[in-house]
Amino acid sequence: MTSLSDLPIRDDLRGREPYGAPQLHVRVELNVNENTHPVPDAVQADIMSRLQSAVSGVNRYPDREFTELRDALAGYLGHGLTRDNIWAANGSNEILQQLMQAFGGFGRTALGFAPTYSMYPLLAAGTGTGWVAGDRDDDFELTSERAVDWVRRVRPDLVLLCSPNNPTGTPLDLEVIEAVYDASDGIVVVDEAYAEFFPEGESSALTLLPGRERLVVSRTMSKAFAFAGVRLGYLAADPAIADALRLVRLPYHLSALTQAAALGALAHADEMLAMVEDIKRQRDRIATGLAELGFLVHRTSSNFVLFGEVENPRGVFEELLAEGIIIREMGIPNHLRVSAGTEAETTEFLDAMARYIERHGSPKRAASPSPVG
Known part of the structure; x- marks a missing residue:
């Protein structure tokens, strides 16, 4: 079977990796910044x-x-x-x-x-x-x-x-x-x-x-x-x-x-965008909740939250995944990213993170005082 390296591909493309987040279908998918609310x-x-x-x-x-x-x-x-x-x-x-x-x-x-x-x-x-x-x-x-x-x-x-x-x-x-x-x-x-x-x-x-x-x-x-x-x-x-x-x-x-x-x-722009205010509320809930758990929460004006002081990002990712929740490893050391979902999805994520802290202890450093942009 021919491999990519066997093909006469452009030299400047050799060794590059294609874009792609994990496409794992689980109960709570908060990894690619989608709007998890259904179209009305x-x-x-x-x-x-x-x-x-x-x-x-x-x-x-x-x-x-x-x-x-x-x-x-x-x-x-x-x-x-x-x-x-x-x-x-x-x-x-x-x-x-x-x-x-x-x-x-x-x-x-x-x-x-x-x-x-x-x-x-x-x-x-x-x-x-x-x-x-x-x-x-x-x-x-x-x-x-x-x-x-x-x-x-x-x-x-x-x-x-x-x-x-x-x-x-x-x-x-x-x-x-x-x-x-x-x-x-x-x-x-x-x-x-x-x-x-x-x-x-x-x-x-x-x-x-x-x-x-x-x-x-x-x-x-x-x-x-x-x-x-x-x-x-x-x-x-x-x-x-x-x-x-x-x-x-x-x-x-x-x-x-x-x-x-x-x-x-x-x-139907007004109907479609009505869900935006709820997403912003859930984003702010996530930022506040993670800060209260002791994580370093960065300012955000989006529908997701980047949080740091995560000693074992892969461990957090895998333990959440085992509970049917997927978030995103971004390659930023000691950081993870989570999308704001529905109220129920946000609650599941925050509860799962609280359980993780109960098992492993709080992050060492105090969180950011102003996580929302």
Whole structure:
């Protein structure tokens, strides 16, 4: 049997590992930041009706410009945006890939700030784009001074700012984005996959778009809209950005079924987003509960919590898994990450962690006093 190493694969891809969280189906799945709330029945019914209508025309190619969907996304985002400011693809990963294809490539460089979303360097590698990982403060915060210093040293063609940062949940001040944009000559991408989970008063980078033609704000319907299985990501930017992506997108890349399902969800945005407030409450419960157990809980503006002072992350992971609960090992020493689930799922996780502490004792170090962004 031929192995990967036997194939004439590009040298820069040899030895790399593909992205992938464990796909273990257990009773409580809190490992990949999904929205564990089901799509409301009434919304499901409308989406099914739209899909049935779309199926009747699948012998024809879908709208290549997905015009109706871009109108709906612009209406959802607000901020004076129109369809000309919007682009969409099969998940925000494809959005980022298209940006790398259009503005990266061989001889060009992308800059991010580690630890951050693990797909960034993989997307860079897949498009032949050089990847530079800048660093963060010890508590995973990113200051304007540190970010600008990296930009001036690297002179990247793309800068990827994850806001809030994945896997740490760390908020990102708008001042940092402004400073990076002013210091850079390239495309600045703000990945706001978790923007709907911002605490009250936290502003989106959408407010910075006017007058900044190199700024891109990427979003997804996977998280807040409970649409992870549909694969719909999108961006807002100057219209010229969409023109650039038209040069690299595959023909008819958004299927008629994807467009119909997304339109159905957006038509019920208020109902779909009603669950967000509950998720934020569960996130805050997790942060408070873990802090009370003695863990170091990092600030988060997302739907997940990163916690440290875990002496044996693999042991915690396996003991939870034995109880039918899966969370995420992120490769950050002495840390684990858990997604906020339903109230019942959150309770199961916190009770299981309390039992773990009873068996093994509390972490040695006091927890963070302010875990929520």
